[in-house]
Amino acid sequence: MPNVIIVVGIQWGDEGKGKIVDILSEKADFVVRSQGGNNAGHTIVAGEREFKFHLIPSGILYSNVQCCVTGGCVVDAESLIGEIQALEKRGFSLLGRLHISAFAHLIMSYHKDFDAWQEELKGDLSIGTTKKGIGPCYSDKANRIGIQVGELLNFSHFAQHLNQIISLKNKEAAHLFQKPPIDDKALLEKYTQYASFLKPYISLTVEKDVLEAAKAGKKVLLEGAHGSYLDQTFGTYPYVTAAGTLASGIAAGAAMGPTEIGHVVGVVRAFTTRVGHGPFPTELKQEEVNLFLSNEEAREIATTTQRKRRMGWFDAPLVRQALRWNGATSMAIMKLDVLDQLAEIKICTAYRLAGKVIDCPPPMTPDWDRIEPIYETMPGWQKSTKDTSSYDQLPDRAKAYVKKIEQLCGCKISFISYGPQREKTIQMHRLF
Numbered sequence: 001m002p003n004v005i006i007v008v009g010i011q012w013g014d015e016g017k018g019k020i021v022d023i024l025s026e027k028a029d030f031v032v033r034s035q036g037g038n039n040a041g042h043t044i045v046a047g048e049r050e051f052k053f054h055l056i057p058s059g060i061l062y063s064n065v066q067c068c069v070t071g072g073c074v075v076d077a078e079s080l081i082g083e084i085q086a087l088e089k090r091g092f093s094l095l096g097r098l099h100i101s102a103f104a105h106l107i108m109s110y111h112k113d114f115d116a117w118q119e120e121l122k123g124d125l126s127i128g129t130t131k132k133g134i135g136p137c138y139s140d141k142a143n144r145i146g147i148q149v150g151e152l153l154n155f156s157h158f159a160q161h162l163n164q165i166i167s168l169k170n171k172e173a174a175h176l177f178q179k180p181p182i183d184d185k186a187l188l189e190k191y192t193q194y195a196s197f198l199k200p201y202i203s204l205t206v207e208k209d210v211l212e213a214a215k216a217g218k219k220v221l222l223e224g225a226h227g228s229y230l231d232q233t234f235g236t237y238p239y240v241t242a243a244g245t246l247a248s249g250i251a252a253g254a255a256m257g258p259t260e261i262g263h264v265v266g267v268v269r270a271f272t273t274r275v276g277h278g279p280f281p282t283e284l285k286q287e288e289v290n291l292f293l294s295n296e297e298a299r300e301i302a303t304t305t306q307r308k309r310r311m312g313w314f315d316a317p318l319v320r321q322a323l324r325w326n327g328a329t330s331m332a333i334m335k336l337d338v339l340d341q342l343a344e345i346k347i348c349t350a351y352r353l354a355g356k357v358i359d360c361p362p363p364m365t366p367d368w369d370r371i372e373p374i375y376e377t378m379p380g381w382q383k384s385t386k387d388t389s390s391y392d393q394l395p396d397r398a399k400a401y402v403k404k405i406e407q408l409c410g411c412k413i414s415f416i417s418y419g420p421q422r423e424k425t426i427q428m429h430r431l432f
């Protein structure tokens with residue numbers, strides 16, 4: 001249906017999904033997060049105000065939008081309550097507008113402990129996770145020992161279930177990590193408070209409500225989290241997150257069939273970044289990083305963990321493959337302004353692996369360390385794009401760069417973004 005749009009990250013996350021969701025939300029009726037948890041960090045700059053969302057959908061700034069967190073998500077109650085309270089302090093009312101699915105799983109405090117302990121234990125095999133408990137929570141879900149958000153609605157059942165799980169977790173903590181048992185009384189006390197706070201936000205029908213709204217022609221936006229190469233199956237495994245991050249996973253996490261989806265907007269940076277460990281073929285040398293960061297609008301500190309993002313040139317084969325995986329109908333090119341000052345800009349157009357030219361990343365992650373990017377160099381525009389307000393006003397060389405990306409990736413452009421602020425966006429065609 002043309003009234004249902006997925007916004008999905010095409011590289012390794014932090015492409016600027018939050019900004020595109022915010023822009024499209026102006027006309028949306030529903031904005032939905034359907035996978036991942038508060039490992040995501042989506043930034044919106046609205047006038048003088050900046051917002052960072054972790055689990056709350058980026059449509060929340062518009063009072064007409066219903067915001068939904070559906071069953072594919074994992075929910076850290078403490079962090080969610082913090083996000084709700086921070087927004088309330090800034091004058092936003094969320095009650096009746098934020099709906100959390102009973103199907104979603106709870107990230108418990110022991111999941112966060114296990115995330116940190118596993119990372120430590122793995123040593124050289126560590127992933128560089130956000131330590132938000134995402135992997136341990138999804139693995140408990142797959143292992144059928146997770147706790148669902150809906151269980152908070154029947155607290156005596158929740159308490160009993162939690163006690164059973166704690167005895168299992170204590171064994172794991174002692175045997176695998178030599179850690180002391182969980183303080184079950186303190187944990188239950190905390191969850192008594194979380195349950196009473198969250199009760200009015202928990203919904204038994206949110207997926208049904210979203211689907212019925214979509215079928216009735218309401219505008220529904222599904223907000224992807226993370227990036228395509230962090231997808232648990234098709235990403236650079238094992239350096240991935242624990243959820244599906246592709247458009248198919250986003251739809252699945254909202255219990256939506258693929259035939260409901262009208263458009264898929266792939267969000268792509270005009271260059272590449274990555275947070276955490278794992279291969280990165282076009283990663284920059286330190287002197288090149290300094291050139292990028294001489295632009296004070298670069299903002300390359302991770303939203304959730306405050307780690308420095310690793311940076312790289314635009315990688316066309318990587319983007320082209322992910323646009324296909326997602327069935328992207330258009331792409332949003334973000335952060336063009338970060339390239340404003342560069343004299344030369346490189347684009348990776350193919351790779352060389354064992355003497356052969358290949359036009360697609362290899363399936364097996366260890367091979368990524370052996371591929372050599374083949375670059376084409378384009379002249380930079382060396383002009384500020386800051387005061388641009390239309391495509392025609394972009395410097396000619398910036399237009400050539402963007403067109404080159406479009407041609408190499410085989411996907412039409414719907415947005416060009418040249419600053420963090422809402423208004424620094426050129427929309428090439430209407431979606432909603």
Ligand code: GDP
Nearest residue numbers: 014015016017018042043297335417418419420
């Ligand atoms: P997300 O996780 O995909 O929503 O992206 P993040 O919010 O984690 O990271 C993107 C960062 O780039 C944020 O600080 C945004 O405010 C910023 N940003 C988004 N679009 C642009 C842009 O076009 N230019 C610049 N300079 N910054 C941008």
Ligand code: IMO
Nearest residue numbers: 013014040041128129130225226240241275276
């Ligand atoms: P948004 O939605 C960037 C990365 C982590 C780590 C790996 C696994 O803001 O684009 P996890 O805690 O998920 O088990 O960590 O995935 N990662 C992200 N990197 N942006 C994100 O989300 C990310 N979510 C997870 O850095 O390398």
Ligand code: MG
Nearest residue numbers: 014041042303
């Ligand atoms: Mg982010």
